[in-house]
Amino acid sequence: MSGREYRLRTPLSVGDVERLRVGDIVYLSGLIFTARDEAHKKILEEIESGRELPFNPEGLALYHCGPVARRLDGGWEIIAAGPTTSMRMESVEAEFIEKTGVRMIIGKGGMGERTADAMRRHKAVYTVFTGGAGALAAEAIKRVIDVYWLEELGIPEAVWLLEVEDFGPLIVTIDTTGRNYYEGRRREVLRRAEEVISELASKKLP
Amino acid sequence: MAVTREDLVSAFRELILTTANRIPADVYEAIRDADMSEDNPLAKAQLGAILRNMELACKRGRPICQDTGTPYLFLEIGDGFPLRSQVIEAFKDAIRSVTREGVLRPNAVDPLYARNSGDNTGRYIPWIHVDLVPGDRVDVKFMLKGGxxxxxxxxxxxxxxxxxxxxxxxxxxxxxxxxxxxxxxxxxxxxxxxxxxxxxxxxxxxxxxxxxxxxxxxxxxxxxxxxxxxxxxxxxxxxxxxxxxxxxxxxxxxxxxxxxxxxxxxxxxCWATRRATMTIESSGEWRITSKHLYPSNGSCVTG
Known part of the structure; x- marks a missing residue:
């Protein structure tokens, strides 16, 4: 695990993400957008029916997040914005990457083989932001550029286009070679669990 | 002076705000100690982010995590406490008002009709456990439990x-x-x-x-x-x-x-274990009895 640090700015190029490897740490500036379950469906439906999206997602980072947001005079304030569990989006993410051209996905808990394969083919990376760190994420969000489908989807499910500054640490767990860090970690932890269980079984009971 | 319904509501509002925004001192110290002794760089990056997050939540008076959880309330009500039958309703008033102000995310969902109540109350929510005890005060344990x-x-x-x-x-x-x-x-x-x-x-x-x-x-x-x-x-x-x-x-x-x-x-x-305890006297005086992270001169201290 390298632990090398990068400071990147969106829009990300193929070159920007191709040099990243599993274990690298990224601090991201520029534009990112949020999408959870319903927003993935919505964006894919819009593209499918040939409608133009209200913003250009190409080269941006997609953030799996449903923020707590408060309306201010003439705008919005993001109160807390930690990541949500990414695996819920696994069934649609490969298609989403292909159709939108996002170069980075930010979430928590990792994603599966279909997403890793799409990232290898279309050159994108998956990064983890600290689960639960809603205040730290909110601090990195400098401005709400816009919010889309708010009426239809509600605050947590709507698509928020956000300007961020040094958002991170984001740890790369799927890179453009398709390597998927959490897959190996999971096997390793389950192997150790069996060892620990048999060790405990040999000990005297309380 | 005897305790009023308003005393109870303001005590519970403070209890809920403290729980959502101020990490317990023992949890903060455990993460800080872990960060100091960890040498795996990726684990350390996560622990460092968690610490910064706890400190920002404390300084800004904001929720530690955007999932502000399910409310669990354990009450020990003294049989001499004047407003025994109003304690639970006062707590519900408090959690509704804190949710309305945007501090808590509305997390109470009706499973049969897939409807969010919007105010963190609903059938059996908050989940409340009551013990009747001797004495004339109320001891409260409260937790916001992440989903x-x-x-x-x-x-x-x-x-x-x-x-x-x-x-x-x-x-x-x-x-x-x-x-x-x-x-x-x-x-x-x-x-x-x-x-x-x-x-x-x-x-x-x-x-x-x-x-x-x-x-x-x-x-x-x-x-x-x-x-x-x-x-x-x-x-x-x-x-x-x-x-x-x-x-x-x-x-x-x-x-x-x-x-x-x-x-x-x-x-x-989760690491964001959010819990607090409180004592309410029959006079209406109350105090938070658990230790938390508080802001002090631009930094954070436990107390």
Whole structure:
């Protein structure tokens, strides 16, 4: 695990993400957008029916997040914005990457083989932001550029286009070679669990 | 002067705000100590982010996590307390008003009709446990329990002869199988009882005991210590990045069981374990009795 640090700015190029490897740490500036379950469906439906999206997602980072947001005079304030569990989006993410051209996905808990394969083919990376760190994420969000489908989807499910500054640490767990860090970690932890269980079984009971 | 309904509502508002925004001192100190002794760079990056997050929440007066959880309330009401029958309604008023102000995310969903009540109250929510005790004050324990970290929680019913080995296995598997998903490092509560409901309820309540404080029974304390060390051999680590700290602590509690049953309850809580305790006197005076992270001259201190 390298632990090398990068400071990147969106829009990300193929070159920007191709040099990243599993274990690298990224601090991201520029534009990112949020999408959870319903927003993935919505964006894919819009593209499918040939409608133009209200913003250009190409080269941006997609953030799996449903923020707590408060309306201010003439705008919005993001109160807390930690990541949500990414695996819920696994069934649609490969298609989403292909159709939108996002170069980075930010979430928590990792994603599966279909997403890793799409990232290898279309050159994108998956990064983890600290689960639960809603205040730290909110601090990195400098401005709400816009919010889309708010009426239809509600605050947590709507698509928020956000300007961020040094958002991170984001740890790369799927890179453009398709390597998927959490897959190996999971096997390793389950192997150790069996060892620990048999060790405990040999000990005297309380 | 005797306590009024308004006193109760303002006491509970402060209790809820403290719980959502100010990490308990023992949790902060445990993460800080873990960060100091960790040498895996990715685990350390996560612990550092968690610490910065706790400090920002404290300085800005904002929620520690955007999932402000499910409210759990444990009340010990003195039989001489003047407003016994209004305590629960006052608590509901308080949580509704804090939710309306945008501090708590509305998390109460009707499972039959898929409708969010919008104010963190609903059928059996907040979940409230009441004990009637001698005296004239109210002692309150309150927890905002994160949704994701409930996922590994489980009930195992086992023949008593296999009880203790099944208990250890259940605890290890719960934590190993879910890896990064419940937001480790975790606090794990474990309990044994006659029935499943008792075991899970005691496991949940054991999470109130501060990190590092062992069960007063020496056998139970040894079991906690053994499970704590075993879990930290798994190498899940903060958000699944490995290292020394998969759990911050393990808490064990028990009720007398039935000769034929050995119910094991396992409950996990994320690094953002949010809990607070409070005492309300019959005069209406109240104070938060748990220690938390507070802002002080631009930085944060525990107290």
């Amino acid at each position: 994701g970290s409930e996922a590994p929680s489980r009930l195992v019913m086992t023949p008593p002869l296999k009880g203790w080995s099944k208990l250890k296995e259940a605890v290890i598997r719960a934590v190993a199988e879910y890896g990064p998903l419940p937001c480790p490092p975790l606090i794990v509560g474990v309990a044994v009882a006659a029935g499943g409901d008792i075991a899970l309820s005691l496991a949940k309540k054991s999470l109130f005991r501060p990190i590092g404080v062992r069960n007063s029974d020496p056998k139970a304390a040894r079991l906690e210590e053994e499970l704590y060390k075993a879990l930290n051999k798994l190498g899940v680590g903060p958000h699944g990045f490995g290292g020394k700290y998969t759990v911050l602590d393990v808490k064990f509690d028990y009720a007398y069981r039935h000769p034929a049953s050995f119910a094991i309850g396992v409950v996990t809580s």
